[in-house]
Amino acid sequence: MSFTTPYFTLPKFTYFKPKKLEDALSLLRQYKGKAKVMAGGIMLVNLMKERQIFPEYVIDIKGIDELKKISKTENGIKIGSAVTAIELQNSLIVRDNLPALAKAASYMGDRTLQHTVTIGGNISVGMPSTDGLPALMSMDSLLRIKSQDGERTIPASELVIGLGRTSLKDDEMITEIIVPYSSGLKGTYLKLINASEVAIATVAVSALLKERKLSVVIGAIAPRPYYFDHKSLQWKWEASLSENLKNASEIIGSNVKPMSDAVASSEYRKEVSKVLAVRALKEVFGGA
Amino acid sequence: MSNKYVGKEVPQADSWLKVTGTLKYAFDTFFPGTLYAKLVTSKYPHAKIKNIDVSEALKVKGVIKVATGKDFPYRLGLYLSDRDVLAVDKVRWIGHPVAAVIADSLEAAEEGAEKVKVDYEPLEPVLTVERALEKDAPLIHEKLGEYRVFPGFHPIPGTNIANLFELKHGDVEKAFQEDDVVIIEETYRLPQISHVTMETQNVLAWWRFDDYVELWTSIQSPFATRFLMADAIGLPVNRIIVHAPPAGGGFGLKAGLGWEPLVALLSKLVGRKPVKLVLSRAEQMTSAPVRDGFIAKVKAGFKRDGRFVAYQADFYLDAGAYADYTINVARTAGYSADGAYDVPNVHVKSYAVYTNKIPTTAMRGFGHPENHWALELTLDRAASVLGIDPVEIRRRNLLKPGESVRATGERVREDEGDPQKVLSVxxxxxxxxxxxRPSEPWKVRAKGIALLVKAPSQPPNAGSSAVVKLNEDGTIDVLTGNGSMGQGTPTSLAVIVAEEFGIPLEKVKINQLEMVSTDTNPYTWQTVGSRGLFSDGIALLRAIEDAKNQIKDTASRVFKVPVSDVEVSDGYAFSKSHPWIRKEIKEFAMGYTYPDGTTVGSPVIGRGSYAPVLNTFLDASGHGSNTVFHTYGGTGVELEIDLLTGEVKVLRAIQVYDIGKAIDPLLVKGQMDGGFIMGLGSALYEELKFGEDGRVINPNLINYYVPHFEDMTASMESYMIETPQKDGPLGARGVGEHVMVGVAPAIANAILRATGVKINQLPITAEKLWKAIKEQKPELIEKAQKLFFEEGIKEVQQV
Incomplete structure (x- = not known):
């Protein structure tokens, strides 16, 4: 996506802002293939302005209260898909229990845009630049997806199927994110960009530690994030941290195949992936 | 006289309007019935226009007219008339405006623009300077020889060279061959960058039924815009009325002539209705000019003791498709190539070269970010080779005021400033x-410096004028022609007036904070080159003196003392010999009226003007006297490099300038901080990237990154040295452009000093630096990786 449009205006479309989820799903069905769901609208509006997509109908879900809730139960934490990046950062539930997600939210767009960016929109665009997806994947999160026919739940890792492509069907939308942990997580999210705010990531890494469960997700370097856990990292719980880190960085280095693009080269991304992964692991183990 | 305002920190007079979002920019101008224009631009870098079919566009509801290049057979330009209004016969870059659609709504104009069909016959594009200079390269401007050229410039018809400037001083060849001379040879490069004014270029034009043309436009220099447009389209100058509200940033983009002729002609074409054109960010970064790309091939000779004895430089400015302003950037980079140093042998050739890429124009620094990138890096390379400290090598070579002679043959004035003091501060x-020590063992700390000197680059007759009007209640209205674009000059001018009359600052109104109109304001050549405060300031002081003389004349008659005995200050006119004989200035504002009605004197209106004295064009060897003042400065940085990733974080910035007199230190500090951040952006992030066909591929502020708040350097210190300029207003010199010149060289010099790694091309992105370290000093990265991955890890209980 190159943002080269000379246009100020958007192509013509019909705009809906339903208050109930059922109404949104019904509109999605009614105008299947011609409608787009809009949450923050960051990517959607730009794609329309670029004349890359021409939805005849836009269904704004920001008016649906049940999509804006964050709740905590013993079995996990549920986050509505229209929760904004600022709301994630301000939520005590998220800040206290899901540090990686709170940190990832602080990277979604700039300070102004964070009032508009939503977690659902951020991940369902399907672009490598998503901050939400690596964080959610590191926590083994599930996505609740609804359509008028009913609902299904998929692991966050199965959402993106290619560059800018997701497994969402035309009449489906993500309604909720379920993180299967409610406490005791150590997690972080690190990102290397060629500037402090906004710019597109070179590499993003999210790490999670909960008891004897460890995961490292590397985003921004390929169409889909890379997922590693203690098994694939051959983590030895009895060995020293330094031995494990050295080993893990080598495994990561030999398993990721980053893309080269205008942001960074493959070679550089691979090197930075290793550095950020180790930095993240040091952080979650308190060995920084 | 004790200063009440001069030298005190006075906030910009329009701050309240800015922070409340109520200042009116050109962008905010609108009249009922205004039509909208939209550009249709070229998809080819170089092509003949075979046919333009506007029939489908005209069918769009709301579209009124579509104009093409043939409608407007005029040539535009400041120093070289190489620009067309809309492309005629051929296009010269991807983004070149080919047609303009005028409609009654923006939506209709945009839809219409999509439907204009242009048939092209592609020509071989010339996309690099190297290719452009080859003998068999296609010509981008076949009629270069027929264009109008400003005195002092030398285009080479039959080539793609828009201008060649040459500077010769001493004998470099001989100097290079002397014993004991160490030679440094390097090639340096800078990318094209965008000005990124927050307010994009926009014009509202109305060609009136009485054949006067009114324009509301976001520009720096209303008088230059008016003259250049009148000259190009053949109207008497005063038939064009340019209104310039405060501009949301200028930085050189809005100097000279912009879109005004096009929009005015569109207004005429649609039956003399007002027409507005606003560029989108993408249009601004593809169809409007940016800063030149730059290549410098440099050979420098130093004696073992560090004396800089010879400097040979070939500069190539990638001017893009039009060079009307860039030829002067190239000339300026050439004649000031020796910077702040006394170099006895200098030979510079500076070329402005056409390519089939986005056109270029003036930008803050005007050739100095370019030539100082080459010069200041070369000094540190020499220092490193010779084993001399970077401060010391500069100390040994700095120009000596009152003694040295520049390569142009111009003597360095006694009162020009104190370069040694700049360096030592x-x-x-x-x-x-x-x-x-660095914050982590795999990082390195580094410090670096760069010096600079710069004078306004302007024609020998670049004049200014000012008017001071007294009102009935003793308030004062001030008019100059200086554009207001956030630089602060109007506030400094108000400070001067308040100080000189000794009245409260609130009583002084500077009208250009709201609008400069060529019909009401007195003439100023341009608001560029850090010349505003200097040139308009001198004119204003003369206007103040004129107004005071009128008051003195009346007061002497009222006080019955000789004129020479009357002084005007502290808000009063008084007799110097009998100071108790005094009256407030306001009593004389409209002439003095006795109780019986008898009036002596008349309304007070002071006028003053200024033009440089004894300036000339430079001759064929680059010799002459073409400057009015020079400002010396220096930038220092402390930074930290992460060897694992190549990330650079600038921790501390130091800015030092000899500005003669800080009339408003708060504004000077604002310039120094702002200029540093702008320089930081160009050093670390900014670069217009081109696709294989020459198109700009990152014309937006996501892929073209400029510094945000979090990128600001935490510690920014500014030092103002005040060596008075004898003919400057209260001793002052300009500083607005200088403040970004030294930033990138200081950063590159810090990196060199700490790591031994040479970076010859901006921006220094993390990846570029990491790759350079890996290439030039791989052992640094290996050591850092060892420390990071294997050692220094705090062992913790894992579970």
Whole structure:
């Protein structure tokens, strides 16, 4: 996506802002293939302005209260898909229990845009630049997806199927994110960009530690994030941290195949992936 | 006289309107019935226009007219008339405006623009300077020889060279062959960058039924815009009325002539209705000019003791498709190539070269970010080879005021400033030899400096004028022609007036904070080159003196004392010999009226003007006297490099300038901080990237990154040295452009000093630096990786 449009205006479309989820799903069905769901609208509006997509109908879900809730139960934490990046950062539930997600939210767009960016929109665009997806994947999160026919739940890792492509069907939308942990997580999210705010990531890494469960997700370097856990990292719980880190960085280095693009080269991304992964692991183990 | 305002920190007079979002920019101008224009632009870098079919566009509801290049057979330009209004016969870059659609709504104009069909016959594009200079390269401007050229410029018809400037001083060849001369040879490069004014270029034009043309436009220099447009389209100058509200940033983009002729002609074409054109960010970064790309091939000779004895430089400015302003950037980079140093042998050739890429124009620094990138890096390379401290090598070579002669043959004035003091203040503040330990063992701390000197680059007759009007209640209205674009000059001018009359600042109104109109304001050549405060300031002081003389004349008759005995200050006119004989200035504002009605004197209106004295064009060897003042400065940085990733974080910035007199230190500090951040952006992030066909591929502020708040350097220190300029207003010199010139060289010099790694091309992105370290000093990365991955890890209980 190159943002080269000379246009100020958007192509013509019909705009809906339903208050109930059922109404949104019904509109999605009614105008299947011609409608787009809009949450923050960051990517959607730009794609329309670029004349890359021409939805005849836009269904704004920001008016649906049940999509804006964050709740905590013993079995996990549920986050509505229209929760904004600022709301994630301000939520005590998220800040206290899901540090990686709170940190990832602080990277979604700039300070102004964070009032508009939503977690659902951020991940369902399907672009490598998503901050939400690596964080959610590191926590083994599930996505609740609804359509008028009913609902299904998929692991966050199965959402993106290619560059800018997701497994969402035309009449489906993500309604909720379920993180299967409610406490005791150590997690972080690190990102290397060629500037402090906004710019597109070179590499993003999210790490999670909960008891004897460890995961490292590397985003921004390929169409889909890379997922590693203690098994694939051959983590030895009895060995020293330094031995494990050295080993893990080598495994990561030999398993990721980053893309080269205008942001960074493959070679550089691979090197930075290793550095950020180790930095993240040091952080979650308190060995920084 | 004790200063009440001069030298005190006075906030910009329009701050309240800005922070409340109520200042009216050109962008905000609108009249009922205004039509909208939209550009249709070229998809080819170089092509013949075979046919333009507007029939489908005209069918769009709301579209009124579509104009093409043939409608407007005029040539535009400041120093070289190489621009067309809309492309005629051929296009010269991807983004070249080919047609303009006028409609009653923006939506209709945009839809219409999509439907204009242009048939092209592609020509071989010329996309690099190297290719452009080859003998068999296609010509981008076949009629270069027929264009109008400003005196002092030398286009080479039959080539793609828009201008060649040559500077010769001494004998470089001989000097290079002397014993004991160490030679440094390097090629340096800078990318094209965008001005990124927050307010994009926009014009509302109305060609009136009485054949006067009114324009509301976001520009720096209303008088230059008016003259250049009148000259190009053949109207008497005063038939064009340019209204310039405060501009949301200028930085050189809005100097000279912009879109005004096009929009005015569109207004005429649609039956003399007002027409507005606003560029989108993408249009601004593809169809409007940016800063030149730059290549410098440099050979420098130094004696073992560090004396800089010879400097040979070939500069190539990638001017893009039009060079009307860039030929002067190239000339300026050439004649000031020797910077702040006394170099006895200099030979510079500076070329402005056409390519089939986005056109270029003036930008803050005007050739100096370019030539100082080459010069200041070369000095540190020499220092490193010779084993001399970077401060010391500069100390040994700095120009000596009152003694030295520049390569142009111009003598360095006694009162020009104190370069040695700039260097020593900079060195004292930065302590370049004391480097703190890095925050992590795999990082390195570094310090670096760069010096600079710059004068306004302007024609020998670049004049200014000012008017001071007294009102009935003793308030004062001030008019100059200086554009207001956030630089602060109007506030400084108000400070001067309040100080000189000794009245409260609130009583002084500077009208250009709201609008400069060529019909009401007095003439100023341009608001560019850091010349505003200097040139308009001198004119204003003369206007103040004129107004005071009128008051004195009346007061002497009222006081019955000789005129020479009357003084005007502290808000009063009084007799110097009998100071108790005094009256407030306001009593004389409209002439003095006795109780019986008898009036002496008349309304007070002071006028003053200024033009440089004894300036000339430069001759064929680049010799002459073409400057009015020079400002010396220096930038120092302390930074930290992460060897694992190549990330650079600038921790501390030091800015030192000899500005003669800080009339408003708050504004000077604002310039120094702002210029540093702008320089930081160009050093670390900014670069217009081109696709294989020459198109700009990142014309937006996501892929073209400029510094945001979090990128600001935490510690920014500014030092103002005040060596008075005898003919400057209250001793002052300009500083607005200088403040970004030294930033990138200081950063590159810090990197060189700390790591030994040479970076010859901006921007220094993390990846570029990492790759350069890996290539030039791989052992640094290996050591850092060892420390990071294997050692220094705090062992913790894992579970």
């Amino acid at each position: 900079l060195a004292q503040a930065l302590e370049p030899d004391h480097v703190d």
